Amino acid sequence: MPYITDMALNLWRCVMKRAEARWCLYRSLYNSSHGFNESEVKRKLAELSGGSVKLCKGENGIAELGISNSSRKNALSGTMMLELEERISDLEKWKEGKGLIVYGTEDTFCSGGDLNTIKAISNAKDGLMMCMFMQNTLTRLQRLPLISVALIQGKAIGGGAELCTACDFRLMTEGSEIRFVHKHMGIVPGWGGASRLIQLVGSRQALKLLSGALRIPPEHAISIGLADGTLSSAADSALEEAQKWITPYTKGAANVTRAMKKLIVCGREHLFEDAIRKEKDIFATVWGGPSNLQALSERTKYN
Known part of the structure; x- marks a missing residue:
């Protein structure tokens, strides 16, 4: 020039x-000033294996982050939580990046925390450490200088519903649903999902969705501002359609x-x-x- x-x-x-x-x-x-022991929680999570989180960076500046744990409906094991944090660290360093699509394999988005992992850290101290670790991770996801889209196929429930709120936009395929089922587990959202939900839909709607553990299909999600569109694609082409959807927002430098x-x-x-x-x-x-x-x-x- x-x-x-x-x-x-x-x-x-x-x-x-x-x-x-x-x-x-x-x-x-x-950090440590908040009583957060990152090395200790990472050590414990590393012992709880299963599934994977894959990252693929496109030459067009749009990355795809895939959640995969098919035997557990893409629930996040301890090692997957660590991999998610590592992939976000990678994206923070990606200067050519402009967009991100977060999706789940096998026609399911994510069903939250893997029960085997949750049971292994069920005491109050370990649970709090995991909570702070995942809040750190999903907040960093939300703050990425990339325009992010959650592609929701099948179910996004529990922690999976919280994960999708950390993206800028949500696209849902026909028959999919978002559901905050924490009430049925005797808990409340702990990965920042409640706070982000209030920002997205307001406190009254958020209270209904959380206290009722309501199933939120695409039409309802769009009407309350939780979702931004419905994709009609078959499962094997939804990712391609999501790429087309995000492209206008990522054009340019x-x-x-x-x-x-x-x-x-x-x-x-x-x-x-x-x-x-x-x-x-x-x-x-x-x-x-x-x-x-x-x-x-x-x-x-x-x-």
């Missing part, structure tokens, strides 16, 4: 690095898409004055950058 000088590029890169460094401070909710997502995270998580100050910082990472200058030089039309 002939209109961009080396000096301008170097200045833009320095600003970007400083902004990224500040952003890193907000990735995790808990990666740094601009990522900056746009960061604006939303800041506006959602911070008080107004703090949010607009952070908006200023993020704005500085793209103003005068390559994509901005190229658009100016080409007099890009957008109507």
